[in-house]
Amino acid sequence: MPATEPGDTSAAPSAGSRAAGAAPVPQRGGTPQARASAPTPRHQRTATARPRASAPTPHRRPAALHPGAWWLWALSLGTAATRTTNPLLLALLIAVSAYVVISRRPHAPWSRSYGAFVKLALAVLVIRLLFTTVLGSPIPGSHTLVTLPEVPLPDWAQGIRLGGRVTAEGLTFALYDAMKLATLLICVGAANALANPSRLLKSLPGALYEMGVAVVVALTFAPNLIADVQRLRAARRLRGRHDKGVRGLLQVGLPVLEGALERSVALAAAMDARGYGRTAQVPTAVRRTTAALTLGGLLGVCAGTYGLLTAAGGTYGIPVLVAGLAAALAGLWLGGRRTVRTRYRPDRWDARAWLVTGSGVAVAAALFLAAARDPAALHPGVVPLVAPSLPLWPAAAILVGLLPAFITPAPETPAPETAAKEPS
Numbered sequence: 001m002p003a004t005e006p007g008d009t010s011a012a013p014s015a016g017s018r019a020a021g022a023a024p025v026p027q028r029g030g031t032p033q034a035r036a037s038a039p040t041p042r043h044q045r046t047a048t049a050r051p052r053a054s055a056p057t058p059h060r061r062p063a064a065l066h067p068g069a070w071w072l073w074a075l076s077l078g079t080a081a082t083r084t085t086n087p088l089l090l091a092l093l094i095a096v097s098a099y100v101v102i103s104r105r106p107h108a109p110w111s112r113s114y115g116a117f118v119k120l121a122l123a124v125l126v127i128r129l130l131f132t133t134v135l136g137s138p139i140p141g142s143h144t145l146v147t148l149p150e151v152p153l154p155d156w157a158q159g160i161r162l163g164g165r166v167t168a169e170g171l172t173f174a175l176y177d178a179m180k181l182a183t184l185l186i187c188v189g190a191a192n193a194l195a196n197p198s199r200l201l202k203s204l205p206g207a208l209y210e211m212g213v214a215v216v217v218a219l220t221f222a223p224n225l226i227a228d229v230q231r232l233r234a235a236r237r238l239r240g241r242h243d244k245g246v247r248g249l250l251q252v253g254l255p256v257l258e259g260a261l262e263r264s265v266a267l268a269a270a271m272d273a274r275g276y277g278r279t280a281q282v283p284t285a286v287r288r289t290t291a292a293l294t295l296g297g298l299l300g301v302c303a304g305t306y307g308l309l310t311a312a313g314g315t316y317g318i319p320v321l322v323a324g325l326a327a328a329l330a331g332l333w334l335g336g337r338r339t340v341r342t343r344y345r346p347d348r349w350d351a352r353a354w355l356v357t358g359s360g361v362a363v364a365a366a367l368f369l370a371a372a373r374d375p376a377a378l379h380p381g382v383v384p385l386v387a388p389s390l391p392l393w394p395a396a397a398i399l400v401g402l403l404p405a406f407i408t409p410a411p412e413t414p415a416p417e418t419a420a421k422e423p424s
Helices: 015-019 032-037 042-049 067-081 087-104 109-135 168-194 197-203 206-238 245-273 284-309 317-338 351-373 392-402
Strands: 144-151 162-167
Touching: 067 087, 067 168, 067 197, 067 351, 067 392, 087 168, 087 392, 109 162, 109 168, 144 168, 162 168, 206 245, 284 317, 351 392
Parallel strands: none
Antiparallel strands: 144 162
């Protein structure tokens, strides 16, 4: 028998052990039963016994802001814009609304309307300056920029002229006045870009629900028509057919009208299935009281708004407006008794909504107070032509309108279209 080294473990077992039926020591790569019965090293036992970490609990996002708060905030900024013609303050109001829109605008198709309102505001500026250049301005001026050829008009057109002198004072006055309207349009565009129209419709009072549905349907009808026209024109181009001119328009118009009719029938059937237009029975006295309060309240709101926008009605504007709002709200509350419907998960008016609304109201109140105490700072003169100055405390009050950009939740990032590929 050959000799064996003392530390040699590869030697064959003795005949006695084989005869006794002892199983060989399982080697690495043996059968699964053998690997399962083999002792586990200590470090592997510790790793196996360690409990698996639980999945992190997903963070619950705060609820979105009430859409009515966005509208009140934006309308308050627009009201503040009507109290001044200072271009610096108006530009600051535009900057405040733009910053809030950029930081809190959700990723939705309806939120892209802000750019359209900005373009509309720019068009208002250009049209107003063009009219002042062509038709002249009632503001006298001594700085003549250009003299256009004047067209003689008949006697019945007294007070109107075409052409003539174009002064710097007249253009400046037209620019200041047009900027006020442009700022109001941009503030309304901010409300359209921040407030979800469907959630706003759900938050309307019961008396205005049917009117709100009609407005929302009318506003979504035009985008659907445009999408249908683009789709049909793309299909005709793919088929090698002509899609421009009168002939192409006629051949595309019929399918578009047919699709609009089918969509209208389907919408009418869906609205009828959901009980749209059904009202509850209320006493005759309640209906008459509702009509009187609503009509009187709306007239009061119109008269109060006119008083606020004019210098002569500053004394009676606020009381008439408050009384009109109270009467209109009472009429809407009574009118809601005729509408039988329920709300699923209604939006709550929480503390953030109060803060957002309060920030806009604070800006409007500060501009009203500044217009009463220092009207020269909020309405810079153009005769003589001087550079406008920036009043400090009204400008600081306008910055309060930035509060919604810091207390409202950030918009949700849209999910990617394709999921990430798992590593192999």
